Amino acid sequence: MNRSWVPVPDGSDFPIHNLPYGVFSRPGEAPRVGVAIGDAVLDLSRLDLPAAGDFAADALNPFMSKGPAAWRAARTRITELLTDVTHRPALAPHLIPQTEVRMHLPFQVADYVDFYASENHATNLGRIFRPGQEPLTANWKHLPIGYHGRAGTVVVSGTPVVRPSGQYKQPDSAAPVFGPSRRLDIEAEIGFVVGTPSRLGHAVSAADFADHVFGVVLVNDWSARDIQAWEYVPLGPFLGKSFATSVSPWVVPLEALAQARVTPRQHPSPLPYLVDGRRWGLDLTMEVRLNGHLISRPPFGTAYWTPDQQLAHMTVNGASLRTGDLYASGTISGPRRDERGSLIELTWNGSEPLELSDGSRRTFLRDGDTVTISAATHLANGTSLGFGEVTGTIERTLAHPRGNPWTK
């Protein structure tokens, strides 16, 4: 494995074999594309690269739309520049400490789809929401269940999350009340970003996953469980999710993850268009921190459905892909209690409060709470890489613009 002439601290998320892309700016400057290396950002807009114009953009979409040959060419060249020390004098002025930059939403989100890939998570939710019934619905092992979320409220890590208001129904009352959510939750997920579009009416095979998917981000799909529980029958989650979905600022190229691949077991064997897949399960361990306290380590490698299967499923009806489509795994939960990816699971619907290491307790999120999700993988060649983080802090609900009375 090559090493970079840029110093990379031990345990850094961003060694030379990662090179994730993001969009950054310094005060008073326009956002542009860079890659992370160690503690620095390399400003790609100032380098003599193929597709250099794409790196002066304020989103990765132009570059991502170019397809896998362009992605490989850029990655190969950037790797050369950062490993061959003769390039140091030319590049040094364009290496900026990450502490000096602001990170932006890395891509314009076209459509956002959220899947439901973790069997442990789906089983936990089934037990909580539909007690006494089979926890997994009859379709669960036949298809990767998913639904469309709100693309316009996907925000970059660090964006404050305003506690949503909405309708919810308390168990002891017949009518709903309106007010700020009392059961605000997180969902720790991994997201996949589409680069290469596809044609309407043409399915994309699972085998073509790496030709279409550009890279991988961390996702926190904030969820208001009280709003969700009241609204979601029969057409699925809506306002319980649509107020905010946070993503990490760095998009890890798929190529960097090839050695992290795992193949989950599936029984019964799914239909042929899904059997094709299962090549892109990924051995990643996520870490969820609440106000700095580690509360869970969801293992992404335990997901039942893989992202190549999800891609094939999402398009098997002829739905087209656009550059910037984001699809997320759904909450990842491992079999152990301390591997669950949401508070509703970690506290079993609020009945078993979580004790933080400072002695405070939580069921759902309080105003001012900060949740940070990170992830790392140990690659087959013995190295590792990370994803940076996705973080957000809960803000108090703002007043309704017309001052409607509501039940607090």
Added chain:
Amino acid sequence: MNRSWVPVPDGSDFPIHNLPYGVFSRPGEAPRVGVAIGDAVLDLSRLDLPAAGDFAADALNPFMSKGPAAWRAARTRITELLTDVTHRPALAPHLIPQTEVRMHLPFQVADYVDFYASENHATNLGRIFRPGQEPLTANWKHLPIGYHGRAGTVVVSGTPVVRPSGQYKQPDSAAPVFGPSRRLDIEAEIGFVVGTPSRLGHAVSAADFADHVFGVVLVNDWSARDIQAWEYVPLGPFLGKSFATSVSPWVVPLEALAQARVTPRQHPSPLPYLVDGRRWGLDLTMEVRLNGHLISRPPFGTAYWTPDQQLAHMTVNGASLRTGDLYASGTISGPRRDERGSLIELTWNGSEPLELSDGSRRTFLRDGDTVTISAATHLANGTSLGFGEVTGTIERTLAHPRGNPWTK
């Protein structure tokens, strides 16, 4: 009421008090913005108008983003130009017969939401899908149920609709099969297009509807009922809908519809943020034609939830609006059988085939079938206007790219 110096045939959808906006091109020319008047399109990109640059765009988004004062100013000026005959010599070169132009998707769709506003429709579907249970779910009269659809597969009228393939389960088998949908359906809906964006974390009041919503289109939300029935529990419709949603090419300005407003009755009274609304029910009658045969006349004025209530609900959790957001009413069905807005209702889940006026019968759509939806309103001042049409023809499913075997 003024009259235009442009000849407008009796019964035209596009009299001077309509002036819908669309995006058109002639062969070899770039798409640009025009308004419909009678049988012509007035090319706005060639006129000396405020915001003229916005009309040289290939989508209405730049103009729509300017907000209601700009919309009123443009409409006032275009009305002057088309009613004062002294402008005729200057404008005549920019009036193009509609038969000579191709119409494009009129706006870039940001997020697409589909509601479920018709009580007759929701009741029919409840009876068909959940026999023996209360047809309306407990939440139905408390909130306008909705979900996000796929924005990237919203297509303009005339785009062929490829029959989707997918999983469905037959009643007599335990496992699903894969193949082309056998229960391909339509949904006759009215869609609302957002112009003015809103801030994340700030609810939009129903009273501010006309400050945010630019105009109205016809929507056919094509639906594969067999795929939908198998996939939709617990997270809602996904592939049964995401292959195509067709919209009409002309966006009727909200201002043109002010005299069509009606206020539906609602019991029980909804929560205060929804009581604010109900000012923008619209007295429109839709017509659905299958291969030219009139099969239904859904009355939009019977919808239970109104678009201003839907807007308030969609944002009450702080979700922001973007220019180009599209939200549709959901299938509109009146109380009479010949007012139902989908084939699953018109044929009662296929059990009562529809006899067309040529003697042929239908349950669901066959390859080659063409469905066309139109709508008109009779305004309080005694005039009327129309929406043009949204049409689409079913194409045979294409082969899967990798030739996967599947059960036909």
